Amino acid sequence: MAVFTEVSFEEAQALLRQLNLGELRELRGIEGGIENTNYFATTDQGEHVLTLFERLSAEQLPFYLHLMKHLAQRGIPVPDPAADRDGDILHRLKGKPAAVVNRLRGRSVLAPGPEHCAAVGTTLARMHLAARDFNRSQPNLRGLAWWNETVPVVLVHLSDSQRTLILAELAFQNHVAASSAYAALPRGPVHADLFRDNVMFDDGQLSGFFDFYFAGVDAWLFDIAVCLNDWCIELETGAHDAVRAHSLLAAYTAVRPLAAAERQLLPALLRAGALRFWISRLWDFHLPREAAMLQPHDPGHFERVLRQRIRQPVTA
Template structure:
């Protein structure tokens, strides 16, 4: 855990008095994750995940918690936030905002097949449509405004070629965001961080079943095409080069489009949004690598991975949606 807040069995028992989730059976820390403290929590009524939020404030959290509740109520496989006796879904523990959510079954697939990609694409399209009537509005906090504020902070750590790449891309994204094409893109609540380790699968490798989407704490309102681009830049690439894999990409996009067909504006915007998705994570990884938070204890991801992906997406081989 990046920031570890110890929770004892006695703490958990006291916390459970605020819910109707039964009695504590076991409590076990989860080592994965870089933003929050997480525990697997087993009670006499089921299996849950207990999260203490180390960065997000109590006031920032309702968007994420209520979005998961909204999606779960509509049959989308996401962690269901549990409701306290007072009717809310957020509380405090050790002076940290705290939530308990249902634990989904399955595990993440580090080397997804086209079948995994198709399941993820279909489920993301269903989630986008299910969130259309969600009433809380919050922008993607790692969107264009954040890139514009953060790129100047990381420029001193880049060489001339990298500076030119990041500044040229940012300028192009800023200009594109002001166009009619961008303004016409379908948008709404989006996950914005649907990497392969944020999706769980049941079943076998040959016949996977969707377990669900997790870790909504980078979610925000954005174009749905940006959400798709973030996903395929992780799911559908050759890991060492960033080159898109045609078979997995076709499986992802076809499955998504069967649920929510892409618009003409999305076809036009696809190459630019693929670059936007790569820029977003290159900037955030540069920032985490060179300007880590004092409490951050996990080793930051290598920023060069998304630099490679961005260079690939700016090359002549970037496909259009019509190719799939």
């Protein structure tokens, strides 16, 4: 999250009144992240998050917002978009698409233990199953097609060894995506960005998943791989943490057992998850946009994770 577009107290107040969310008491920009403008908005009725969308179009956004609404209505702990008197959950502010959701309780756990990973696994499986009857479809916009488009753009910023690695891995992932095993993977709406800082815990209990603005229809295994690549590694080295990974996978499979194709392709999808975030971090780091609060992430982190996943494949 970040602030690219400055919103005044009065502008935010007008939108919150339109949504019948009360009188604004405090408006505070949120640091971190790189995609949208975000503010915490506290009213006399509660706490909310105001988002202005900087890259996503008004045509793309209904998928994300209605997915959150769908999941919230089925008991999955996610932000619930606020509707106006006409029932619309996509709004406009400062000439940009905007949304307001309830602020989740608790805080992110940045040094998770096995118990946190188990909670993530359980809720992720419940989320996948709850989204099976979601009636909208949109591809993962940061999936393979985007990797193929973006790698040539970032190559100029890489060393010889990095270029060799990224091109070889991209070729491998194109090969995997063309396989019959990949075609057999169960799929549906996925979060696709479920890092430690996109999950809340309150008094030791998982209280919510948030930031669904990379969601799309993709293999559920890709969602699992993204989680394993963040929740179940040593951040300094990218090395796999077997205890935490076992907790996450055991909890997930207790709700939704993995198909044979998923067990077969877990090592490849772990590499895919690492490649996806290496590419996007390279793009954001070397081709940044101006923002009032912007802290691009270190691209080298997911390069290390990818190298670890290649050297030491992990099986389910």
